[in-house]
Every structure is written in structure tokens, then in C-alpha cells.
Amino acid sequence: MQYEGNIYRPPSEAYSLIIQVTIGCTHNKCTFCPAYKEKQFRLRPYEEVLADLREMRRYYRRVERIFFADGDALCMTTGKLTRLLSAVREIFPECERVGTYSRASQILSKSEDELAELREMGLGIIYVGAESGSDEVLRRVEKGESAQEIIEAVQKAERADIKTSVTLISGLGGRELLTEHAIKTGEMITAMNASYVGFLTLLLEPPAPLRADVRSGKFVQLTPHEVMEELEIIFENTNCTGETIFRSNHASNWLTLKGTLPKDKERMLEQIRQAKSNARMFRAEDRRYL
Numbered sequence: 001m002q003y004e005g006n007i008y009r010p011p012s013e014a015y016s017l018i019i020q021v022t023i024g025c026t027h028n029k030c031t032f033c034p035a036y037k038e039k040q041f042r043l044r045p046y047e048e049v050l051a052d053l054r055e056m057r058r059y060y061r062r063v064e065r066i067f068f069a070d071g072d073a074l075c076m077t078t079g080k081l082t083r084l085l086s087a088v089r090e091i092f093p094e095c096e097r098v099g100t101y102s103r104a105s106q107i108l109s110k111s112e113d114e115l116a117e118l119r120e121m122g123l124g125i126i127y128v129g130a131e132s133g134s135d136e137v138l139r140r141v142e143k144g145e146s147a148q149e150i151i152e153a154v155q156k157a158e159r160a161d162i163k164t165s166v167t168l169i170s171g172l173g174g175r176e177l178l179t180e181h182a183i184k185t186g187e188m189i190t191a192m193n194a195s196y197v198g199f200l201t202l203l204l205e206p207p208a209p210l211r212a213d214v215r216s217g218k219f220v221q222l223t224p225h226e227v228m229e230e231l232e233i234i235f236e237n238t239n240c241t242g243e244t245i246f247r248s249n250h251a252s253n254w255l256t257l258k259g260t261l262p263k264d265k266e267r268m269l270e271q272i273r274q275a276k277s278n279a280r281m282f283r284a285e286d287r288r289y290l
Contacts (some may be wrong), residue, residue: 001052008035009067010127010165011198011250013099016065017056017092021049021084025071027103029142031210032131032172032202036071043076049084053091063092067099074102074126078114085121097124104128104145104153115160125163125195128154133188134181137173141210147188154192163195170227170253171202175220182230186237189261193240197261199248201227203290224254228276231255235269238262251289254282 004023009016024039056063066088074081088095100123107115107126130150132138138147154164168189173181189197202221204211213219222230231248240261246268248257255275257268275281 001055005039006035007069008071009069010099010101010167012165012196013065013067016067016099017060017063018067018069019049019052019056020044020070021068021073022070022075026075026106027072027144029144030129030131031141031213032169032204032208034205034208037207039070043080046080046083050087053087057091062094064094064096065099066092066095066097069101071101072103072106073100074106074110078110078117081118081123082121085118085123089122095122098122099125099127101127101129102153104130104150107153107157108149112156112160115157115162119160119162123162125165126157127165127167128157128194130154130166130188130192131169132172132181133168133184133186134173134177135184137177137181137184140177141172147184151188151191154194158193158195164192165196165198166192166194167198167200169200169202170230170248171222175222175226178222178226178230179233182233183237186234189234189238189244190240192244193242194244196245196247198246198250199231199253199257200250200290201252201254201288203252203288205290224279224282225276227254228272231257231272232269232276235265235272238265240265251283251287254288256283 003020007018009018022043024041025036026041028036088098133147135147157164168185244261246259246261259268
């Protein structure tokens with residue numbers, strides 16, 4: 001099996017079989033993201049993907065999870081996706097779940113019946129990069145989607161009984177939009193009722209275009225203490241009614257947080273407040289990476 005370019009997957013798919021069904025990202029304009037800038041988006045032919053699945057069957061006795069890469073496999077038509085999911089079911093009958101990244105717009109483009117069909121065929125989780133609940137932050141980083149569209153997409157997938165794992169980014173509003181990013185992101189978490197919410201902390205690696213704004217002084221990155229202030233505001237504005245598993249344990253984060261909202265909200269808030277006055281709780285800078 002030959003992968004094309006760098007391959008990215010969510011942390012929770014670390015032990016999954018990664019199958020590249022698309023190359024690149026359909027949008028590929030987000031200024032904070034370096035992931036697919038060297039790739040021209042396209043779908044891989046079904047026959048190539050099928051050959052990869054059959055080859056991996058010869059290598060692995062048991063595969064419980066499969067992840068469809070690259071950045072936005074849900075852009076495929078429902079017919080193409082169900083054909084791939086059918087092949088997974090035939091070749092890996094023991095597979096318990098298939099996951100994929102998706103933009104909100106792709107979820108919204110599918111009907112309720114189409115999402116239900118994909119769930120029945122094995123699509124068990126969709127990873128959505130929400131990034132921020134602030135429309136102004138989303139506009140500045142050229143996300144190409146509104147906060148309301150992202151909220152509605154997550155709600156739609158969850159109604160179809162497909163779990164969603166939503167990624168948000170600490171520090172994405174910079175110092176200028178710290179408060180707005182925090183308040184609106186807390187409100188977004190409340191509205192979405194996602195199964196999972198995870199935070200990264202902004203790290204800008206080449207070739208992320210936002211690096212140019214940092215160099216010019218137009219965008220000021222947050223200090224670790226300011227990230228804690230932002231997280232505190234986010235939690236203060238999060239009032240989940242359903243159960244949402246929360247994680248801030250990515251290698252980019254200054255502080256590791258694990259819990260379930262709303263049950264563990266106050267405990268995690270207390271951890272954040274302690275970290276504000278105790279820098280020894282922070283991950284060392286040389287141990288932070290994407």
C-alpha cells in the first residue's frame with residue numbers, strides 16, 4: 001500500500017487501519033493549517049482503495065477500526081461511500097467502526113436518510129474541525145463555514161446516531177479576539193451536544209499562512225497564562241445538558257484536561273485556575289508538537 005504525502009489522523013485513531021480514500025482537503029484554505037498544502041484534492045479510484053483493503057487483509061488478522069483519510073472523505077457521494085463501506089464489511093467483517101474527517105458543509109449536504117444509511121453500513125464517527133465558535137475568528141482564518149453551520153452539522157450527525165468528535169483550537173483568536181473566541185466557543189460546545197469535544201492549542205508549522213501574520217505582528221499568539229484565561233472563560237460559558245466527553249490531552253496543549261461535561265466541569269475549571277498560578281503544571285515547550 002502506497003500512501004501519498006503526509007498522512008494525518010485523529011489521536012483516537014492511533015491503532016486504526018488508515019486507508020487513503022481521498023487525497024488532500026476539499027477546502028485547503030485555512031490559514032492555521034499546514035496539513036494538505038502540498039496536495040491537489042482528488043478522489044482515489046475505487047479499484048485502488050479496494051486493492052489497499054485486500055492487501056492489508058493479508059497483513060492483519062484482526063482490524064477493529066478503519067479510518068478513511070485524507071481531510072474530507074465525506075465529500076464523496078453516498079453511493080461511493082456505501083460502496084467503500086460495503087467493501088470494508090466484506091473484507092474486514094470484524095471491523096467495528098469506520099471513521100472519517102468531514103467539513104460541516106459535507107454533513108449538511110447529506111440527507112437524514114443518507115446519513116442513516118452510512119451509519120448502517122458502518123460509519124460510526126465523524127471528526128469535525130470546528131476550530132472556534134466565533135464567526136469573526138472563522139472568517140479571519142478563512143474557515144469557509146459559519147459557527148451556526150458547524151453546530152447544525154454536528155447536531156444532524158448526532159441525530160443520525162453517528163458520533164461526532166469536534167476539534168477546537170485554543171488561541172486561534174490571538175490576543176485581540178481572546179474573549180470573543182472563548183465566549184462563543186463555550187456557547188458552541190453547549191449548543192452542539194457532540195459526543196466528544198477535544199482541544200488543540202495553536203501551533204503554527206510551515207506552511208501555515210498564519211505564520212506571516214505572526215511575523216508582521218498582525219496576529220499575537222497567546223502566552224500559556226493567556227491560554228488558561230481563555231480556557232477558563234470557555235468553561236464558564238459551557239452549559240451542556242447532554243453528556244459530552246471532553247479532552248485537552250493533545251501534545252500541543254499546555255495543560256492536560258480529561259472529563260465529562262457537565263459532570264466534571266467544576267473539577268476541570270479548578271485545574272485551569274490552579275495552572276494560572278502554577279506554571280509547573282504546564283507541559284514543557286520542547287514537548288509540544290502537532
